[in-house]
Amino acid sequence: MTDHDVKDHGAADVDPLRKRLTAFVHDRVFPCEPLLDAGGPAARERRERLRTEAREAGLWALPLPAELGGGGVALSAYAALAEAEGASDHGPAAVGSAPLLDVTMLARHGSPGVRSAHLPRLVSGDLRTCFAMTEPDTPGTEPTLCSTRAERRAGGGWSVTGRKWFVSHAADADLVTVLARTGGWAGDREGLSLFLVPTGSPGFRVVRELPVLGATGQYEIEFDHVEVDEDLLVGEPGRALAVAGERLQLGRTLRALRWVGQAQRAFDLMCARATARQGARGPLADRQLVQQHVFEALLSLRTTRPLVYETMALVAEGRDAQVEVGLAKTAAARTLQEVADRAVQVFGAAGLGPDTPLPALFRTGRTARILDGPDEQHVSSVARRVLRGTPGTGVTPA
Numbered sequence: 001m002t003d004h005d006v007k008d009h010g011a012a013d014v015d016p017l018r019k020r021l022t023a024f025v026h027d028r029v030f031p032c033e034p035l036l037d038a039g040g041p042a043a044r045e046r047r048e049r050l051r052t053e054a055r056e057a058g059l060w061a062l063p064l065p066a067e068l069g070g071g072g073v074a075l076s077a078y079a080a081l082a083e084a085e086g087a088s089d090h091g092p093a094a095v096g097s098a099p100l101l102d103v104t105m106l107a108r109h110g111s112p113g114v115r116s117a118h119l120p121r122l123v124s125g126d127l128r129t130c131f132a133m134t135e136p137d138t139p140g141t142e143p144t145l146c147s148t149r150a151e152r153r154a155g156g157g158w159s160v161t162g163r164k165w166f167v168s169h170a171a172d173a174d175l176v177t178v179l180a181r182t183g184g185w186a187g188d189r190e191g192l193s194l195f196l197v198p199t200g201s202p203g204f205r206v207v208r209e210l211p212v213l214g215a216t217g218q219y220e221i222e223f224d225h226v227e228v229d230e231d232l233l234v235g236e237p238g239r240a241l242a243v244a245g246e247r248l249q250l251g252r253t254l255r256a257l258r259w260v261g262q263a264q265r266a267f268d269l270m271c272a273r274a275t276a277r278q279g280a281r282g283p284l285a286d287r288q289l290v291q292q293h294v295f296e297a298l299l300s301l302r303t304t305r306p307l308v309y310e311t312m313a314l315v316a317e318g319r320d321a322q323v324e325v326g327l328a329k330t331a332a333a334r335t336l337q338e339v340a341d342r343a344v345q346v347f348g349a350a351g352l353g354p355d356t357p358l359p360a361l362f363r364t365g366r367t368a369r370i371l372d373g374p375d376e377q378h379v380s381s382v383a384r385r386v387l388r389g390t391p392g393t394g395v396t397p398a
Helices: 015-038 041-056 079-085 100-109 112-124 240-276 288-316 322-352 358-368 375-387
Strands: 129-132 149-152 158-168 175-181 192-198 204-209 218-228
Touching: 015 041, 015 079, 079 240, 079 288, 100 112, 100 129, 100 240, 129 158, 158 175, 158 192, 192 218, 192 240, 240 288, 240 322, 240 358, 288 322, 322 358, 322 375
Parallel strands: 129 175
Antiparallel strands: 149 158, 149 175, 158 218, 175 192, 204 218
């Protein structure tokens, strides 16, 4: 099957594609994870090889627009594919779907010049991007307190100054979308704007890497009077939160789908271990406490997956799904942490070492409860909407 064979797939006929994608991630990406985790030139070379193989297999950029060189799979049909490729943290990058958020954002809100210059290169994988919103010493849950500033230059355009941190893949990015204040005051929802900044610009600097529980890929970056052309403003000046909110709604849902895929991977490993591991009294699978681990993990997976898929359907329709996104993000993060933890328990000491992906899966599950808003933020946000009787929650105020 070539890339032309997958265009305009709907939800009804995506299953064969999902099976092929699952096999590619399992057979090609999983074995490369230790090398890809280590980073460096060898990791970049292997990543490019995987991308070539994904193109040859007709699996490249499946959810990205066909007219730009992507697979053209509709967002409404993408949920199962996102789960399959997300079983590995490196899956989306290996098969070219990682730029989906940036392609969607720039297609809707980028200037004509940005769309023509950057969208085809994003889809082809020739251009790499990152998104910078969170700042040191500023709560990530309160973007209105953003201290990074963008000021008008006398000759036109903007000058951006400030710091951001926990920016994924900033060291390898060609472009960074940065949130900056262009007006108003701290705490004001208006006056925040988004800019697309080339990382080769004078004044841009990667300050340091920020390992997350020992894992690489997060960075602190600095903007020191970085000059940005007017054409690189994303959306309307002062309207960044509307654009960012749209991006976050899809982004959180995609993360939740990928976390479900990783939870399923941990579950499969646990079941295989329970069946194969022999003790003095037979296989682990015969022990009731192990059976309880399997049951509870399966229950979490079976209750979380439909919730996340329902959320993706609403997001794909362009509906307000803030309640569903908050539920799905929180449930998927908890499920990944719980299932990975149970799998480690069944593996015993082997689950703590370097011979299985379980330590990485557990680490991802724990960080998932903070990434894209901590559990507490989503609990409060969802509860407030429900108690106000927000349409769509099924609850009306007393």
